[in-house]
Structures are given as structure tokens and as C-alpha cells.
């Protein structure tokens with residue numbers, strides 16, 4: 001009798017364990033990459049949100065689990081190509097490499113493993129679709145600048161079910177206003193293959209099935225702070241639409257990569273308003289992904305940047321303060337501000353008052369701005385935006401990337417794999433493990 005009870009107990013325990021195991025790994029993966037988002041970016045966005053809305057928590061705050069080391073195989077400071085390959089293939093590689101190993105041979109990606117098992121795949125970005133981050137999930141090239149090849153592989157080989165973003169120019173021949181040298185129109189070829197195409201907001205809203213491509217600009221989409229909501233969707237709208245389409249009639253699941261692409265561009269430009277508004281737009285997209293995952297219960301959401309950009313500091317020049325209230329008065333990105341300031345006849349003092357709320361320009365600042373405009377100085381945009389940063393007490397140390405660790409956020413089944421401090425390549429391996437993909441074996445069967 002005692003033996004029988006004991007064995008029943010054991011059986012119950014064993015099945016509980018099995019259930020726990022079965023429940024602990026996801027069916028769907030939403031990988032979110034805020035390009036160029038460092039630890040200071042998180043604080044900046046939270047403080048800005050608190051100052052402008054009173055809300056204390058970002059969606060990102062709700063599922064912070066660790067951080068990641070970002071260095072590349074050939075440099076302590078990574079670029080976006082090597083950074084994305086660490087996540088798509090689970091390997092460290094050299095700067096500029098798009099899903100190829102240091103020796104130049106292709107490495108199998110999460111998307112290729114997903115396709116092999118019948119899952120759907122997609123990318124949602126705000127740069128050109130052929131830019132480094134989405135490219136590393138959907139093509140293999142030795143140099144990120146090979147965007148003609150990247151576009152060809154994305155349409156011909158990747159089998160992606162969903163592509164939303166900017167930058168159609170490498171899909172369209174030069175003769176038709178694009179950038180391709182070989183005369184091919186890959187968007188028309190995609191249409192013939194059965195893709196539904198959307199080229200504007202109305203067509204985007206009408207998309208009702210996969211495969212689908214939505215392209216909103218010849219190059220990058222607008223910075224969030226400049227975005228016209230009647231022309232381009234937000235990252236959150238694109239993410240929500242992508243999740244609706246990917247979930248529909250899809251018993252096997254999906255892998256979706258969503259990138260807050262231009263957080264990085266604003267970092268390169270040392271543009272604090274561009275940076276913070278793109279981060280908050282990204283955070284809104286994260287919220288959509290978390291809502292989906294909570295409802296669905298079988299979806300892992302991971303957010304991890306590829307690197308930090310700009311070496312930004314909140315506080316500078318020995319001042320114990322930074323001022324999100326001042327930053328909140330800035331209405332445009334530095335690209336827009338600099339273009340307006342350089343227009344013939346523009347009054348830079350009046351312009352800064354209107355667009356940035358700055359009314360205390362010093363004589364020295366006014367002289368510098370005016371002389372740089374007159375001389376068409378190549379670094380004028382930096383001069384202009386550093387004046388804006390100074391009013392918010394924000395510092396920048398580089399117009400490139402830096403080597404600091406980035407935050408890792410995970411929610412849903414498989415979260416335990418991401419706790420702590422990990423190599424970026426180990427984060428990529430954990431993504432594969434969560435989805436039961438063997439990328440090493442797949443690399444051998446596909447490429448060796």
C-alpha cells in the first residue's frame with residue numbers, strides 16, 4: 001500500500017516536472033532590438049516620461065533580467081552588423097559581417113531554423129529593410145554595404161513572411177528611381193511570388209494576409225519626433241499589425257524581429273530629442289509585444305540592444321542635474337532643425353526659439369551658428385544640437401558606438417535563460433535554445 005502511494009506520488013511528481021518542462025519553452029519568439037540603446041538611454045526615457053506624463057515605469061522596466069557584453073570578434077566596440085549576427089546566429093563575428101563567421105562562411109540564422117520547422121518569420125524596422133540589423137536575420141554577405149545582394153537574398157532566399165519598414169530603394173532599379181544597378185525590380189518579383197504589397201498607410205491597414213511587404217519610404221522612415229502620423233505608422237502600430245497577421249491560421253508559431261532602428265541614428269547625431277522620442281516609440285512597441293505575450297501565454301519576448309551609441313551622459317560639466325523639461329520643448333530632430341536653419345533667409349535665433357524653446361542663446365553661440373551656416377560648415381548640425389543638449393544638461397562623448405554592456409529584458413516561457421550577464425553570442429544561443437533550434441547543426445547541413 002505504502003509502495004503504491006509512493007509510486008503514485010512519484011508518477012504525479014514526474015508528470016508535473018514534464019508539464020513544467022513543456023510549459024517552460026515558447027512557441028513564438030518576439031526579438032526586439034533597440035539599436036544604439038545604452039543604460040543611460042533607459043534612464044533618459046524614464047525620466048522624460050515621468051516629467052512629461054507623470055508615469056514612473058517604462059514597459060522595459062517591467063521585465064529587466066540582466067545585461068549583455070557587446071564586443072565583436074575583432075574589436076571591443078561592435079558595429080550593428082556583428083551585433084545583430086551575435087543574436088541571429090549566436091556567434092561573435094567581425095564588424096561589418098552580415099550573418100557570416102569570422103572566416104566569411106555563412107552561419108545559419110534563427111529565421112532559417114524557423115523556416116525549416118515551418119514557423120513564420122518577419123521583420124519590422126524603421127530603417128531601410130536592407131540595413132545591417134534586419135539584414136543579419138535574412139541574408140548572408142561579407143560586408144553590410146552590399147545592400148543590392150542583401151535585398152536580392154531577402155526576396156529570393158529568405159522566405160520571410162512579413163517585411164515592414166523603410167528603404168525600398170535597393171529593391172527597385174535606378175531607372176525606376178531606386179538604387180539597384182542590375183535593373184531588377186524585386187518588389188514586382190515579390191508580388192509575382194504572391195506577396196501582398198503596401199506602399200502607404202491606407203494599403204498597410206488593408207493588409208489581411210501573409211506573405212506581405214509594407215515599404216513606407218525610399219530610405220529610412222522618419223524619426224518619431226518628426227513623424228507625420230498620416231503618412232507613416234508608428235513602430236507600435238507596425239508591431240501590432242505584424243502580430244495579428246503572424247498569429248492568424250498559424251499553428252506552428254513564428255519568429256518576429258522588431259527593431260527600434262533609429263534610436264542609433266539619433267545617438268550618432270548626438271540628438272537627444274530624436275533619441276528619447278524613438279526610445280519611447282520603441283517602448284510603446286514593447287508594450288504591444290508584452291500584451292500579446294500575456295494573452296497568448298506561449299510567446300517569449302526578449303529586448304536587447306546591439307550596442308550603445310553616442311556615449312551619452314545625463315548630467316555634464318560638473319552639474320548635478322539634467323532637465324527633461326527643457327528637452328520636452330524640442331519639436332524636431334536635428335536633421336530637420338539643421339535643414340531649416342540652412343534655408344536661405346532663415347533666422348536661426350527665431351528658429352531655435354520656436355522649435356526648441358531656447359531663448360537664452362549667448363552672443364558667442366549666435367556668432368558661431370551664423371558663421372557656420374555662412375561657411376556651410378560640415379559639422380554645423382553638431383554645433384546646433386550640442387547647444388540644445390547643453391540646455392538639458394546632456395553630454396555626448398562620441399558620434400560613434402561605445403563598449404558598455406546593454407540591458408537584457410525577457411518575458412514569457414524561457415525567460416530563465418536570459419538572467420544575469422551574458423556574451424551577446426550567448427544571448428543568441430539562448431534564443432535558439434528557447435526555440436529548440438540547433439544552429440550549429442543547421443550551419444553544417446546548409447553551408448558546409
Ligand SMILES: [Mg+2]
Pocket residue numbers: 035080127131132133134259261264
Ligand atoms: Mg540597426
Ligand SMILES: [Zn+2]
Pocket residue numbers: 035036079080081083264306307
Ligand atoms: Zn547598431
